[in-house]
Amino acid sequence: MVRQIVLDTETTGLDPASGDRVIEVAAIELYNFMPTGQTFHVLIDPERDIPEDATRIHGFTAEMLRGKPIFAGIAHELIAFLRDSEIIAHNAPFDFGFLDAEFLRCGHPKLDRARMVDSLDIAKRRYPGMPNSLDALCRRLGVDNSMRTSHNALLDVKLLAEVFLQLMGGKQPGLDLAAAPIRVAGPALVLEDAAPAARIPRPILPSEAELAVHAAFVEKKLKDALWLQPPFAAPAAEAG
Structure with a gap:
């Protein structure tokens, strides 16, 4: 089973090298492109x-966040949630850059860039030359973002998960395998008691007229057709 994490951060600014810091982290777990309901969120x-x-x-001020845990206090919990999964983010280098700076500040290694999946890059390749912000993608893909009045990591990550699943051709309405219970067997999903769909034979029977037209065509266009030669040809009827 493929485990992925959809992640978003909010920060005090745009550049961790100049001292900007992370103020919010939100993440959602996916298995095989399906949300599991497991989330991580911290201010x-x-x-x-x-x-x-x-x-x-x-929408956040320093006063609102005073008394919340510092990043070093939540780093182990965040690392445990991320595990070694792919991490999906919109403009992922921005989020990775901030998380790397925070992890290094409290003695943890940076995130492996091989784990990074940039949904903005995916969107740009799918919709070249078009607006590909999260709001623009929500409108284009029919994802309801009417409640998004400011950048909030928890809301943004939920919207991004829906957008990402649409971009990747994920779960669509009407494609449920509800009638077939699923159990996990090692890395694979196994459908139990899933009966094969019944197949109804529908033979195509040509009419006498169609057979006659075909025979005339073969006689005119195909000289010495193999299937008309012995032993393939039907035996001639004996005279009575």
């Missing part, structure tokens, strides 16, 4: 001020 005290420009985007 974080950035231990610094939050510029007004950033507050206008995500």
Whole structure:
């Protein structure tokens, strides 16, 4: 079974190298492109001020986050949730860059870039030259984002999970295998008691007129047709 994590962060700014910090992390677990209901969400005290420009985007102030855990206090829990799964994010290098800076700050290794799946890059390849922000993709793919009035990691990651599944051709209505119970057997999914669909034979029987037209065509166009020669040809009827 393929395990993936859809992830989003909110931050105090745009550049971890200049001292900007992570203030929110949200993640959703997928197995075989299906949400499992397992989520991770935490608000974080950035231990610094939050510029007004950033507050206008995500709505958080330093006062609102005072007393929340610092990143070092949630790092082990986040690492445990991520495990070694692929990590899907929209503009993933941004989120990876911030998480790397936070992990290094508290003594943990950076995230392996081989785990990174950038849904923005996928969208750009699928819709070249078109707007591919999360809002634009929600509108294009029919994902309801009417409640999204600000950048909030928990809401954004739920929307991104739906968008990602649409981009990857994931679960579609009407394709459930509800009649076939599923059990896990090692890495594979096994359908139990799934009876094969009944097949009804529908022979195509040509009419006498069609047979006559075909015979005339063969006689005119195909000289010495193999199936008209012995032993394939039907024996001539004996005279009475």
